[in-house]
Amino acid sequence: MKQICVIGVGYVGLVTAACFADLGNRVCALDVDDKRVENLKKGVMPIYEPGLEELVKRNTKSGRLSFTTSYSDGLAGAEFAFIAVGTPSGIDGNLIIINKSTVPIGTGDWVADIVKSAQPKPIDFAVVSCPEFLREGSAIADFMGPHRNVIGSLERDAADKVAQLHLPLRSPIVITDLRTAEMIKYASNAFLATKISFINELADLCELVGADVKEVAAGMGYDARIGRYFLDAGLGWGGSCFPKDVQALAYMAKERGLNPRILNDVMDVNYDRRKLVSKQVEKLLGGNVKGKTVGMLGLAFKENTDDMRDAPSVDISNALVAAGAKVRGYDPVARVTAAPLMPAVEIFDDVYKMAEGCDALIVVTQWNEFKQLDLEKIKELLKTPVIYDGRNIYDPNLMREMGFTYQAIGRGNHKK
Ligand code: UGA
DSSP, X not given: OOEEEEEOOSHHHHXXXXXXXXXXXXXXXXXXXXXXXXXXXXXXXXXXXXXXXXXXXXXHHTTSEEEESOHHHHHTTOSEEEESSSOOOOOOSSEEEEEOSOOOTTHHHHHHHHHHHTOSSOOOEEEEEOOOOOOTTSHHHHHHSOSOEEEEOSOHHHHHHHHHHHGGGOOOEEEEOHHHHHHHHHHHHHHHHHHHHHHHHHHHHHXXXXXXXXXXXXHHXXXXXXXXXXXXXXXXXXXXXXXXXXXXXXXXXXXXXXXXXXXXXXXHHHHHHHHHHHHHHHHHTTSOOTTOEEEEEOOSSSTTOOOOTTOHHHHHHHHHHHTTXXXXXXXXXXXHHHGGGOTTSEEESSHHHHHTTOSEEEEOSOOHHHHTOOHHHHHHHSSSOEEEETTOOSOHHHHHHTTOEEEOSSBGGGOO
């Protein structure tokens, strides 16, 4: 059993703290937000993440996981301090400071300098970069079954100790220097975002040449050099990670005199997709959405989360409202987080009530419950049976057989 302090109980910090506690370590999670810490002590989660509440409650009850707002309490006796936001101060003893947050390359060295210069008496410490690769909505499964763990530090002893912490996960472990570890995180996210923008660009061509992008992705994906993951065409990427990481990487390149052409295009392709939606819905509704009612199926940036950061639903609803449409929205969990971001949108807590009287529906988020909707009922409730499937979750032939005016993304062969 190791003693660990996790600084910052946002999404990454909380998952890290709960999972390391579940692996049998003693973890104290620290945050400066009193309310958040008080709530966590009572078992109230600050975010929606499947399985997290149960994990936090179980490990709090067993005494392996605790929460505090005090740095001295949190760091007392800790051998490892994970930074999942901000920077710690006032540490004492032997400590390995591990950076989990995605931070500009060079931050690890900067943290080491700060800790060094802020010590009243010199202490033995090392800084290690250990970027997280968790996806919202499946963070616990990703933590417990990682593709790899990356550990960046030239101090072999510290890197080995952090590697030991991850041994129960039985994942490949990459040990490298601080800056390379930080770059691996950015490069991974930017590459995944590139895959998505690539398939979205191809989707438009598929549409025009009469091919089906879903089958193209499946056919490409069997080649292990390409891989099937992150080739789902649709409304593109949003969230708290890809947008800021691709932008940050492009900025770092530009700042150093480079021209990050690919990264810039990856962003343009992604955001153009959102702009297209209202125009395409307009076309489906006979050239005008003025006075028409359009319902959004899903508001969160992806399924299984209530996170609304850079969610396509915000841009799509803004464009529709600007064009004169009345916009409605439904999401299984993101209704509360979405409401302040879209004051002009009427948010429903029942998908069928939302559909009633709509001129068109747009699938914005690929929640499982939308895949199994009672489409006959939906058809009857809609004023006109128009569906724009922004996540390609339905079968185009079936939808047309059922009498829907149906448009998906990049599925040109179903148009004949
Ligand atoms: C992403 C990475 O996948 C994680 O590895 C990383 O740890 C995390 O960022 C982070 O940096 O913290 P996340 O943003 O939570 O995770 O979710 P993803 O599953 O990667 O989805 C990102 C966006 O891409 C979503 O909007 C999703 O709808 C979209 N997407 C994903 C597609 O449009 N097509 C796909 O094929 C896959």
